[in-house]
Amino acid sequence: MAYVVTEACVKCKYTDCVDVCPVDCFHEGPNFLAIDPDECIDCTLCVAECPVEAIYAEDDVPAGQKPFIALNAELAKTWPVIIQRKDPLPEHAHWATVQDKLDLLEK
Numbered sequence: 127m128a129y130v131v132t133e134a135c136v137k138c139k140y141t142d143c144v145d146v147c148p149v150d151c152f153h154e155g156p157n158f159l160a161i162d163p164d165e166c167i168d169c170t171l172c173v174a175e176c177p178v179e180a181i182y183a184e185d186d187v188p189a190g191q192k193p194f195i196a197l198n199a200e201l202a203k204t205w206p207v208i209i210q211r212k213d214p215l216p217e218h219a220h221w222a223t224v225q226d227k228l229d230l231l232e233k
Contacts, residue, residue, distance in 0.1 A: 127184045128163035129172060130198050132191040134180035135159055136231050137221035138214055143172035143181060145211045153205035156232040157215060162202035163195075178222045193228070201233065 137157050144152045144159070151165035152172075161172075163184070173181045182188070184195055221227070 127168055128166035128198075129161050129168065129170070129181050130163075130184055130187050130191075130195050131159050131161055132180050132182060132187060132194045133225070133227050134178040134222070135176075136227040137224075138178055138180075138218040139212075140177050140214045140218065141208065141211045142175040142177065144208050146171040146175050150207050150209050151202075152208050153202045154208035155201060155205045158201070158231050159208065160198040160201040160205060163199050165202075197231075 135158050139154075139157055139159060141159065148169060148171070149165050149167050151162045151167075153160045153162060161181075168183070170183075182191070187195055215221070
């Protein structure tokens with residue numbers, strides 16, 4: 127079972143999770159992070175680091191967020207690996223409280 131980045135990450139892109147990942151399974155897109163399910167070792171370290179609670183175990187992804195399971199797998203195949211923390215996106219504080227952002231995800 128892998129971990130999954132969900133909608134709360136869109137347009138925020140906090141990267142605190144990247145710093146604690148022991149296997150470098152995070153991939154970076156323009157305004158979202160994705161976890162490669164083939165690389166994730168289910169260590170749970172990233173979950174506590176996410177300030178917007180965007181990361182869930184695959185079995186615990188909320189019903190409305192289920193499309194993000196396949197989306198993480200798809201995007202991780204094409205986006206580059208990110209291994210160091212970066213600053214969040216400029217308007218992260220505003221976007222952290224917005225819901226229904228899937229259409230804003232830039233691939």
